[in-house]
Amino acid sequence: MSTDGLLAYCRPGFEPELAAELSERAALAGFHGYARTERNSGYVPFLGVEDGAALSRALPWSSLVFARQKLRLLADVAGMDPKDRITPIMEALGGRGRHGEVWVEHPESDEGKQLAGLARAFGNALRPALRQRGLVTDKDEPRLPRLHVLMLAGDHALLASADRNDASPWPLGVPRLRAHADAPSRSALKLEEALMCLLTDKEREAFIQPGMTAADLGAAPGGWSWVLARRHVRVFAVDNGPMAASAMDTGVIEHIRADGFRWQPPKPLDWLVCDMVESPSKVAARMATWFREGWCKRAIFNLKLPMKKRWDETRDCLQLFADQAGRPLDVRARQLYHDREEITVYAG
Template sequence: MSGLLCLCRQGFEPELAGELTARAGTAGFYGYARTQRNDGYVVFACDQAEALDRALPWRGLIFARQKLRILAELPQLDHADRITPIIAALDGQARFGDVWVEHPDSDAGKPLAGLARSFGNALRPALRKAGLLTDKPNERYPRLHVVFIAGTHAFVAVADTRDSAPWALGIPRLKLLPEAPSRSALKLDEALLTLMTPEERQALVMPGMRAADLGAAPGGWTWVLTRQHLHVTSVDNGPLRQHVLDTGLVEHLRADGFHWKPEQPLDWMVCDMVEQPRRVAERMATWIREGWCRHTIFNLKLPMKKRWDETALCLDLFAEQAGKPLDIRAKQLYHDREEITVLATPRQR
């Protein structure tokens, strides 16, 4: 088996399959997607898996929580001994810096969590004895993944630690703090964590910067920005939670966030308004084109059908109408539902 294994949100397998097929074709690779709805993963079979892996960086994939290169598929594992065939499948491989034993985040996959934990504890010493695993986790080496999709069916795969999600299952473990005005705060927290590198976050989200939050009520995204010590103009006809206003960093304007514009250019604009995705894409492009903000994070609420097609259309529309060279990244985050989250920043020369 040669190709990529990508984990995704349950129910979005067709969107990920469509994205992988389109992006592989654009990059000049032939292959085909193999999946079933609600599996929580997609296999993209390709004879040039290593080259394809390099051509499709994880941060550039929208519907993939995790991206792995398949080393072997083992569909008939013996309950009595799963370790021996995995070690055999790794014959000729160099050492790995860590091993993660995982499962898809799906109805069928979640019951495998206990197996994954216990099997990982048994597999690590066996890999070290075979000279296939460093004594301690080491990010300078590739990371080995064993992904169980059933008790006797697993994929053995590898990830470049610089080009993959740094969290098991591709899911960052974020805790909703009691003072968060809404669960939507987790979306912006995850967006800042996922769509930017640590170096980019340090350079692009700096204390004292000025931002606008369109459709802010009850204040979840505004609250996240104030925790980064940004000054925020929160635009919404609805009320904000009082403790958000009490930060001293927030100006609340009771206005229609979709039509409001700032008097002076801002560093950031964020938007999580419920609107047609094409309309949102066009409005966000206006903000960039007119210079009202330098950076933006916004959500696009997707339709029930042809979600990959609508995603591609909206991102192309945004890029075209923005009229400036931008670095555009988009992800369906763990805390998103029928939506994707988009980051756009000026392209670095």
């Protein structure tokens, strides 16, 4: 069945938050549709709009917090014969233009992961058939949209299209990172992912350079400090708790035993990072103080979310931060793969 709207992926269990975000932002942009959710499915279709392309432009992927991936929904293909899934998919793609690549995926849910083998095998059969029909280019063409086939079951798939300049570059919207043996904690992966997802390649090169200075509030045992130290940034690690030896062995981390909500730097710093377990509004207000007082140029921090009304809390905390920061900032926020009940924010 052909349709029009958006398809977004999210962390399983956060479908209501993604649906609330899409619904509110679509309405503010003048689009009236509805989100269809299934708890723990890992994806949310947004339907009922007349112009899915216009809605997609109005809601750029970089502005969405709970969406790991944002696509333009093309068709819902149900009731496929397992002996011939290709024909109904090609029929659904008729008149939908040409694509430069095909990704066959499965939801990042417990049930969806069971479809991983099918997705791989079906992708190997589907790609040459689509190329033969002229629906997909013979070689990867980055100037054309990317086709996504999301397998929901053996007989059910959603077809969607990605503008490569307005979508995640990773399958399922998840960058693959490996934990380093010397990392003081797995939380290091959160900052690694934040730097990868919230900054461009050029920004990382320009914004993080050897000899820069940073503060890590609530640093112990030192995962985030260690990530910065590996990039030869000098770090004030602020925490009353102990730091891991692997962090202190870098030689560029100074451990300051103090309260992260009270400590202030002796001079302005290039970076502030913070992963403290505290109410999100309190963290947002403290981060705003650092910018208002001119104590840092850029920051990455986490906001721990409550169990209920998490989209409302996210929106309100980001607004509180913007209102109290004292100057216009480029603010980007996302729930990353290595986040759990939290979101990660970049400001600079």
